Amino acid sequence: MRVFVTGASGFVGSAVVRDLLGAGHRVLGLARSDRSAAALEAAGAEVHRGDLGDPDGLCGPAAASDGVVHLAYRHDLMHTGDLTAAAGIDLRAVEALGAALEGSGKPLVAASGAGIVQASGPLATEEDPAAPGTHRTPAEEAVLALAGRGVRSCAVRLPLSVHGPGDRAFLPEVIRRARARGVSAYVGDGANRWPAVHVLDAAVLFRLALESAPAGGRLHGVAEEGIPFRAVAAAVGRRLGLPVRGLSGDEAAAHFGWLTPFAGLDVPVSSALTRERLGWRPTRPGLLADLEEGHYVEV
Known part of the structure; x- marks a missing residue:
């Protein structure tokens, strides 16, 4: 085609x-x-x-x-x-x-x-x-x-x-803000999940x-389907050598800026029907494993 x-x-x-x-x-x-x-x-x-x-x-x-x-x-x-x-x-x-x-x-x-x-x-x-x-x-x-x-x-x-080498979207922004503010943060208790x-x-x-x-x-x-955001923050903190904290209200808004509604979003998502219908089988590293590979924090 x-x-x-x-x-x-x-x-x-x-x-x-x-x-x-x-x-x-x-x-x-x-x-x-x-x-x-x-x-x-x-x-x-x-x-x-x-x-x-x-x-x-x-x-x-x-x-x-x-x-x-x-x-x-x-x-x-x-x-x-x-x-x-x-x-x-x-x-x-x-x-x-x-x-x-x-x-x-x-x-x-x-x-x-x-x-x-x-x-x-x-x-x-x-x-x-x-x-x-x-x-x-x-x-x-x-x-x-x-x-x-x-x-x-x-x-x-x-x-x-959507993660991997070359990512310029949400996760790099989370890392950039952690670096700038000296803390890897999550919203509230961080139990909200990111697919x-x-x-x-x-x-x-x-x-x-x-x-x-x-x-x-x-x-x-x-x-x-859904990774608790506090686990993402913990992985970022570990890679950057920064403390990890939950923030709420004005503190969270000041830390995350335009990212605030996304950082607190809880949207666990299934792809079972997609896999069944098209035979799609993801094989690449997961988000936390990708963070541990280091390419997100090298720059």
Whole structure:
């Protein structure tokens, strides 16, 4: 297949590109900078210059491809607290990609977030819908609705911690703030749980979904159902030689900043249906083992 990948030079995207190429697919990657374009070319992918903020510019490469993997997201806006703007850009991109693929039967596999699920039991499952009003809910619902318009669409919900060498998201921010404040912290008693997946296992799931996932489904890219955040803080503290403390209220907000609602999030997630339906079997190190390898604290 010739696959158009948005976010192709990002942390998850670059792993997905390598996995697709390794499986014999051809990749056309979206690049908005010379640096991203060079990285894609070095990996063996074709390059389409463009930007997520120009949704009309996504239509041509999507229509000319055999399938699309949509991974790009304006995380920089999330970090400034502008979740609404980031979500709006994502929704418009999904709508443009869907319009380009409408009636074709081609696959569209789009990243979503496990943190938005409205769990009906002790573990969130693929059958649980996104909670109303969360920032990524409209885009996920738009992806699923495309199944009724002749697109083999599915949403892959990723956990807060997609970890591995090169990670630039939540876990590095937890470490950066621990270093800056001299304490590795968690919110309250730290019993809230973070699901996790290694980036290379996530990449395999995106490829499997592209190749064979049924239309209109939700998949959970989760290898570990839920790791207590205090265990994450303890591992960070041990690697950095810092004390570990629970913080509440204003103290927690001052320590974690924009990360506060995520640091306190409790979203244990199952991927049993995803494994059954696609034969996905995560094999890479877990989050705590990955932390112990040292690459997170070397910089």
